[in-house]
Amino acid sequence: MAILVCGGAGYIGSHTVKELVDTYEVVVLDNLTTGFEHLVDERATFIQGDLGDRTVLDKIFLAHDIDAVFHFAANSLVGESVEKPLKYYRNNVSATLVLLEKMVEHGVKRFIFSSTAATYGIPETAVITEETATSPINPYGRSKLMVEQALADIAHVHDFQYVVLRYFNAAGAHQSGKIGESHDPESHLIPIVLQHLLGQREKISVFGTDYATADGTCVRDYIHVTDLARAHILSYQGIANGKIANATFNLGNGAGYSVNEIIKECERLSGKQANIEYAPRRAGDPATLVASSKKIEEALGWTPDFDLQAIISSAWAWHSK
């Protein structure tokens, strides 16, 4: 039996494939619009194609005995989603619905879905639990919430089980040093700061200094990509052995760091000083997003292994290569 990883050539997908291939047969489907084939572990079967392509999906489901689908393939930039909402609804919602239709048609009944803290919008509590109301403030968050809602409806009537994983801020690189965070163009804070400290960017722009946070910059909860990967595998095993079904879990470290604090920690670990420009707010950014991940800890025994220092050190090791 195999696992189909949609978006397995992307940042989080490729790290999860690396954790999976030791134990499972893995098939990766990726259209390479934001992913890179060289990130895919060579032990996986790589297929270049679109999630919304019924012919490609039929071929995969007929050729391989797929037991579960891990779905990472999505556009995930908050700012871009505000500028290009149709792209987000087409790629994140419509294409995913085609995948889900094909899964049901071929009797594939286990689904692990990459969702996001952006589904919560501007939360009313300092620490977000899965009970916190969802009210996304950007098309990216809305596109993910729409799929979450579709999953509940599908599982209600079909022999189909899912786990929704709401990531907070994924960061860091694989311990092998072979893969790490890589987007083109890069828009995420930690890689941008590290690229700047390595002399690959002139300066860092801090988007917004007037948020209702201790230092006025946005606070986020950073979680290591390998911790995320492990949570996917535990979730799959959890539904396969009947421990859980149709669950939604937050994945974060439970600690918030401001943009200024991240820059300071990167400076400290690299021993270099940053050239910072204070810029206007970026569209769609909530002030603070910090997770409680108690629910997945209680259900599956998952706890993060990497703290902020370990996250940034692993990213620095990879970016410095």
Ligand code: UDP
């Ligand atoms: N950010 C910033 N400058 C940058 C990139 C990001 O100030 O060059 C801020 C961004 O506005 C947000 C935080 O850093 O408050 C984390 O952004 P990122 O894009 O890494 O992740 P997101 O929270 O959007 O998933």
